[in-house]
Amino acid sequence: MIELRDVSVRYGSTVAVEGIDLDLPTGKIYGLLGRNGSGKTSLLSALASFRRPSSGTVRVDGQDAFENPAVMRQTCFIRDTLDTNESDKVRALLRFAGWMRPNWDADYAAKLLDLFEINPRKRASSLSRGQKSAVGVVLGLAARAPLTILDETYLGMDAVARSAFYRELLGDYLAHPRTIILSTHLIEEVADLFERVIVIDHGRLLLHEETDELRGRGVTVTGPAAAVGEFVAGHTVLGEQTLGGVRAVTLDWRPDPADLARGESAGLNFGPVGIQDLFIHLTSRAQPLEATR
Amino acid sequence: MSVTRVLFRLYRPIILPFVVMIVLADVIATVAVTSVRHPDFSMWLVLGGAAAKYWILVIGIILVAMHLRQFVVNGATRHEFLAGVAVFGLILAVAWAIAVPLGHGIESAVLGAAGKRGPGYPVLTAGGALRQFGQQLPISLAYLVSGAMIATGFYRWRAWTGLVVMLGGAVPALATDWLLGFDVWGGLNRGVPYPAGLALSVAAIALVAWGLHRAISDVPIRPTAG
Amino acid sequence: MAFDDRSPIYLQIADGIKNDVLSGALKEDEQVMSTNQYAAFYRINPATAAKGFAQLVDEGVLYKKRGIGMFVSPAAREKLRRERRERFFTEVVDPMLAEAKRIGIEVDEIVRHLGGAR
Structure with missing residues (x-):
């Protein structure tokens, strides 16, 4: 179990992460979603002990994580910068990881380099954005760390490379189950891989749910303004539009069949809300509103 | 693999060429000088004693500026890194403190056998060898610690704080050099008695090493590339 | 899928x-x-x-x-068939009839159409 208790990360007077509590059972794939500047990287930095939380604690299997050799050895956090020296060759990066990582699989690393068509003799400085991400994937997966954290390691990758990344991620997870946390904006194409989804916004935890629970969680109700207003009263509104006398309201609500039948007889239409839309609605305003007539 | 072992792996391709280079430089320079006149000084003490310490300073800087992040992102704690660096640095410093009198001894013997020693040449004695070891060891350690602290000032803090830390970090190198540094004849520069110089040097090194430990033990690993 | x-x-x-x-x-x-x-x-x-x-x-x-x-x-196939058959009228036929009524298609017309499909 990974436990975050009231974790805050501040840079001077800037608050990046504020009072986050999370319990993450190990052995699952998590998706960390949040807009740019929502505090994802700061949260992950605290989780991986790259930075001591300004306040609060991170515990892994009951042990305080910061500067704990047993925990840090088992944690692999890949950031988009790769955290390397620009003059290093890819080969040197992998060799270094091989020296330090107890579960490093050099053959698998070589296979992945091949898959992403990366020349190990290239220097880090001469890699394109997408190639850097791919090297990050290689470092992250081949380390086989019990806690593997990949921070947007798809930036600059084309659709083919991303697809290969997701396939390898899942395949390697199935063969070597471990805790994987993936932060991303590209929810739609990768959500199927996540067992659970964590959404943060403005440094605060917005949601931590089983991914499957989010599918079909929202609903869009469309119809005559008065009928819609009457129907949606009392539910949490995520967004709404009005055109002439027609009103469309997106709710954070899973109506049951009886509700749907009642709505349909009142001339209302119901539309599903995908995970991507739900995420956009949840994070596009600070506070969801209570519906009124 | 332990931090120390990885550091030796990393530095192996740097240490060996460095040693070969400095030995070659000494041989070539000595041959060149002896073709003109019999030298009155030890070329080895110029190169190995006076110049090599700057190389150790650079290692100290690189360790923090480049390797700290690399080790932590690959699963080492900051404390493991510091402990590994301490062992690595101590081994390097002791090895070099042995290499300085050893090289001087060889140079002294070869020049003596060839009959090329000038009248003022500092022939190495057993006592002299011991004293050189006793001077070189704290100097190497001081330059390593200073290099690391100077880099930490830049790594951890910005602007003025960093500058102050850098200046403070330079103290062991400057002080030890002033107190224990030797000239091209292998003698003490300033005439400060050795025990007093050693005590002050060790105090300066220990103080900055303690500060280094404090500054590194919870330093954030910032996401900057290169 | x-x-x-x-x-x-x-x-x-x-x-x-x-x-x-x-x-x-x-x-x-x-x-x-x-x-x-x-x-x-x-x-x-x-x-x-x-x-x-x-x-x-x-x-x-x-x-x-x-x-x-x-x-x-x-017994899975048999059981599923039974369940689906029960749901067929409520989930498929009834909504179709409701839609037919909305747009003015008579039941007779539907029956004739289905007869053609036989």
Whole structure:
């Protein structure tokens, strides 16, 4: 179990992460979603002990994580910068990881380099954005760390490379189950891989749910303004539009069949809300509103 | 693999060429000088004693500026890194403190056998060898610690704080050099008695090493590339 | 089989396997894919796949043989057919009749049309 208790990360007077509590059972794939500047990287930095939380604690299997050799050895956090020296060759990066990582699989690393068509003799400085991400994937997966954290390691990758990344991620997870946390904006194409989804916004935890629970969680109700207003009263509104006398309201609500039948007889239409839309609605305003007539 | 072992792996391709280079430089320079006149000084003490310490300073800087992040992102704690660096640095410093009198001894013997020693040449004695070891060891350690602290000032803090830390970090190198540094004849520069110089040097090194430990033990690993 | 994110994937998995049982693509007592095979094949999280399979075991469509895998229950096809037939009129025919009424199609017209399809 990974436990975050009231974790805050501040840079001077800037608050990046504020009072986050999370319990993450190990052995699952998590998706960390949040807009740019929502505090994802700061949260992950605290989780991986790259930075001591300004306040609060991170515990892994009951042990305080910061500067704990047993925990840090088992944690692999890949950031988009790769955290390397620009003059290093890819080969040197992998060799270094091989020296330090107890579960490093050099053959698998070589296979992945091949898959992403990366020349190990290239220097880090001469890699394109997408190639850097791919090297990050290689470092992250081949380390086989019990806690593997990949921070947007798809930036600059084309659709083919991303697809290969997701396939390898899942395949390697199935063969070597471990805790994987993936932060991303590209929810739609990768959500199927996540067992659970964590959404943060403005440094605060917005949601931590089983991914499957989010599918079909929202609903869009469309119809005559008065009928819609009457129907949606009392539910949490995520967004709404009005055109002439027609009103469309997106709710954070899973109506049951009886509700749907009642709505349909009142001339209302119901539309599903995908995970991507739900995420956009949840994070596009600070506070969801209570519906009124 | 332990931090120390990885550091030796990393530095192996740097240490060996460095040693070969400095030995070659000494041989070539000595041959060149002896073709003109019999030298009155030890070329080895110029190169190995006076110049090599700057190389150790650079290692100290690189360790923090480049390797700290690399080790932590690959699963080492900051404390493991510091402990590994301490062992690595101590081994390097002791090895070099042995290499300085050893090289001087060889140079002294070869020049003596060839009959090329000038009248003022500092022939190495057993006592002299011991004293050189006793001077070189704290100097190497001081330059390593200073290099690391100077880099930490830049790594951890910005602007003025960093500058102050850098200046403070330079103290062991400057002080030890002033107190224990030797000239091209292998003698003490300033005439400060050795025990007093050693005590002050060790105090300066220990103080900055303690500060280094404090500054590194919870330093954030910032996401900057290169 | 492609999943959408408009309803939980585990339900879509369960529905897909039920359809395969109904169509005969999966025979009685035939072994189905393991959770991991299924997850790798359809590129979904294995926990989601496992939930879909667990649902089918609960409903009696699949049964487990410990250490071997999951198999289609002998009575599954018959049971599913019975359930679907019951739901056919409420879920397919009734909405069709409602729509027909809205746009003014007489029941006789529908019957004539269906007669042509016979």
